[in-house]
Amino acid sequence: MLNVIQLLPDSIANQIAAGEVVQRPASVVKELLENSVDAKAKSIQVIIREAGRNLIQIVDDGVGMTETDARMSFERHATSKIRTSDDLFRIRTMGFRGEALASIAAVSQVEMRTRRAEDELGTLIRIEGSDIKAQESISCLPGTNLLIKNLFFNVPARRNFLKSNSVEMRHVLDEFQRVALANPEVAFSLFHNDQEIYNLPAGKLSRRIIDMFGKSYREQLNQCEETTPYVTVRGYIGKPESARKTRNEQYFFVNNRYVKHNYLHHAVIGAYEGTLPEGSHPFYVLFIDIDPSHIDINIHPTKTEIKFDDERSVYAIMMAAVRKAVGVYNLSPSLDFESDVNFLAGGRSAALQPTPITPSWASGGASSATPVSERSSGRTDSLDRAAGRSFDLPRRDAPPKPSVNNWQALYEGVATPKTADTPETSHEGDWLGPGRSNVPMAETAANGGEAITLGSRANQLQLMVEPTDAGGVEGEAILQIQNRYLLAPVRAGMAVIDQRRAYERVLYDQFQAALTKGSGASQQLLFPKTVTLSAVDFQLALDLRQDLTKLGFEFDELGQNTFIIRGVPTLMTGESEEELFANLLAQLRVDTGRLKLDRAESLARSLGKRASARHTTRLSAIERKALVDQLFASTNPSYTPTGEPVIVILSLDKIAGLFR
Incomplete structure (x- = not known):
């Protein structure tokens, strides 16, 4: 029997590895930007054509490479960042597995120019599908200039699975934003089809956020910082009133690496509890600095998911840091124990009545020495007189306003049957709309007051529950509750909409x-x-x-x-x-x-x-x-x-x- 197991050629092995590392043009941009940051670049320029299908060019002013390093960088598992297995638990750089350049070169046409500042000449390397076409010495600027042309030119099936240019470009922009936010001390620029998209000068994190997302963020940024022996949390959060309906501008960085972590997101939302409108999401850019030995970042091919050895502690510290920022900047409502919580006059009369007003049922228009029995027997007259009073001082030329001070008046006349000559006042769909008074107008006027104008329409519900036909209802029969739900009687019972x-x-x-x-x-x-x-x-x-x-x-x-x-x-x-x-x-x-x-x-x-x-x-x-x-x-x-x-x-x- 013939042997069937054999070693794969390097070109095919690199294409298989590219399936994990290079999923779309944005993956190439991410890997190359991280390499430039690791090379201690102070300025990075990104040039894109056709959303990365035709060209991805990354130009940096980093330390550059020697001729040997430039050639070795395209070999599988070649890296300058790991020497022993213990180094895997002390990683603070971005790229470290040595698969990025080898995988990219396996599915594209690559041209790299690189030179160290102390060298007179640089190195030019051309590779197509893992096949080295040229290697020579050239004159170039210090740093590294990488051109990735015709991505997936030799894997047409992968190229066919790419989305439209707009979708792919959005992914490129997402990766660019993440790296630029994590490194505000580095200047970044981005061009797409010769049009400048971003030009971000080096500066502080707050300046980077404003330059990236717009000047409107200037007024909504608030600093968040908490330092403990185990972990440090720093960054910026947004004010609750500036919260958006989508979760687009929310970023976590662990040791300057962008990560997705639903558990930590829950901690942030918990710190905002009670301050966010329903369905809104806050803005935040938060950095977590922690000893690399406490995390595992190599559990996902894109390294966007990590594990903490003590997630509960990180959760508690994150919530405390955000909650502290929310409190320090008075973002959450607080109780004022010095203010008077009595019912004060509204409108213009607030300045005219510095003392709390005694409720009308407590005074009843009578002396405090009046016996309870006498006050009880005259309750109706007192309420009639109180109905004409208001906490708000009316203008002399304004008609008297109905009063809502006396809650007992809501129940006056409820048990009295409606008279035939009572005028019908339509308040469609309002359960707590003004009711109808059963007190004759002449009698009310004689008592020097006005008719009670608040009532309940609960007794009128029987007029609204008869469907007009088998499938629908009249508008009068549809009730609205709290501006959120509609109640409509149907043949089977009641429909809640x-x-x-x-x-x-x-x-x-x-x-x-x-x-x-x-x-x-x-x-x-x-x-x-x-x-x-x-x-x-x-x-x-x-x-x-x-x-x-x-x-x-x-x-x-x-x-x-x-x-x-x-x-x-x-x-x-x-x-x-x-x-x-x-x-x-x-x-x-x-x-x-x-x-x-x-x-x-x-x-x-x-x-x-x-x-x-x-x-x-x-x-x-x-x-x-x-x-x-x-x-x-x-x-x-x-x-x-x-x-x-x-x-x-x-x-x-x-x-x-x-x-x-």
């Missing part, structure tokens, strides 16, 4: 139709608005320009990472156009990365979710009826595009069971 999710389903269908038919209507802005985006979102907007135009957006480029917005979809009017545009792109970037959807589907979902977030307001009866009708006319009224339930039916049996 999530108002925001209902809008999300309806708007999604409308945006889908606009993208399919190109029929999106645009509302022109009287004064065009200017919006400055991150480099990632700017590239995304350029790639989606055609689809955004179909929806109704009209915008033009105004400079680096800046657009001027001239029109927005008519369905999206009523909010800040700049925030709408920026938040939509951020939401779309998250959805695109998390879900494997085509561009139109992802855009419709993101825009529907974004537009529905503001639909948590009071609706009139006509609006409630229209929303329910549109919901049931949609493609799938029971669920949102992301699969969340919109409607819950409470059957009569289930409702009856609640009272057992």
Whole structure:
């Protein structure tokens, strides 16, 4: 029997290793940037063409290499950073496994120029698919200049799996941002197709954050720092009011290496507890400095996941550091024990009444020496007189305002049957709207007061529960609760509808139709608005320009990472156009990365979710009826595009069971 086991050629072994190290152009950018940082470069320039498909060029002013080192750097498992197995537990550099350059050279055409400052001549090496084509001495600047051309030229199957240029460029920008944030003392620049995307001078971390994400971050950065014998936490966090709807700007670095760690993220969110709006995410750039012997960074091919030998301690220290920063900068609400918590006058009368006001039921318009029995017997008269009083001092020419000071008055006349001549006042959908007084107007006027205008409409619910037909209800029968839910009686019992999710389903269908038919209507802005985006979102907007135009957006480029917005979809009017545009792109970037959807589907979902977030307001009866009708006319009224339930039916049996 012939032997079947044999050693793989180096070229094939390098291509296999490249499957782990080089997944896309962004992987090459990451590895080469980390090598330049390890080479103690003070300035690094990145040049990209066609999102890295055709060219990735990294130019640095680091220490450079000798001719022998330049040749050895392309061999598998060649490294200058590890000598013994113990070195694996003392790693503080970025690249160290000696697979990056060998793997990159196996799937691309590489040209490297490098020279040390003390050498007169440098070295030029050309490699194609692990095959060395040339090696010679040349004249070049100190440092290293690496050109990676035609990535995956010899592995067409891998090249076919690359996404569009916009998607690949977003990954490149993500890797560039991570390395640039971790090394603010190094100057970075990035060019794509001869257009400057970033030009980041060396400086402090705060300056790097502002240069990278925009001047708007200047007012929301707050320093976070905590030092212990075990670990040191430092960096910046954002104010709660500047929190965003997406988790794009959140960074952890352990010994200056970017990592993803859900456990530590939970610690940060816990420190913000009670200060963040629902569904919002804070900004943070946090660095953890720890002895390398306490962590394991070689558990993932991309080295973005690490393990701590004592995660609980790191969690507690991280939460304490962020919580301290939140408290020091008064980001969380605090109790003022010096202030008077009594009910004071509002409006203009606050300055006129420096002392607390005695509740009307305590005074009753009578002397404190009045017996309890006498005050009880005259309670109705006292309430009538109190109803005419207000904590707010009215203007002389203003009509008297109804009072809400006397909670007992809410129950006056509740048991009295409604008179036939009582006027009907419509307050659609408002359970706590003004009620109707059963006290005759003449009698009220005679007592020198005004009618009690607060009441409960709970006794009127029986007028709203009869469905008009088998499938729907009238607008009057649809109730709104806390601007969040709609209650509609149906044949089977009662339908509870999530108002925001209902809008999300309806708007999604409308945006889908606009993208399919190109029929999106645009509302022109009287004064065009200017919006400055991150480099990632700017590239995304350029790639989606055609689809955004179909929806109704009209915008033009105004400079680096800046657009001027001239029109927005008519369905999206009523909010800040700049925030709408920026938040939509951020939401779309998250959805695109998390879900494997085509561009139109992802855009419709993101825009529907974004537009529905503001639909948590009071609706009139006509609006409630229209929303329910549109919901049931949609493609799938029971669920949102992301699969969340919109409607819950409470059957009569289930409702009856609640009272057992």
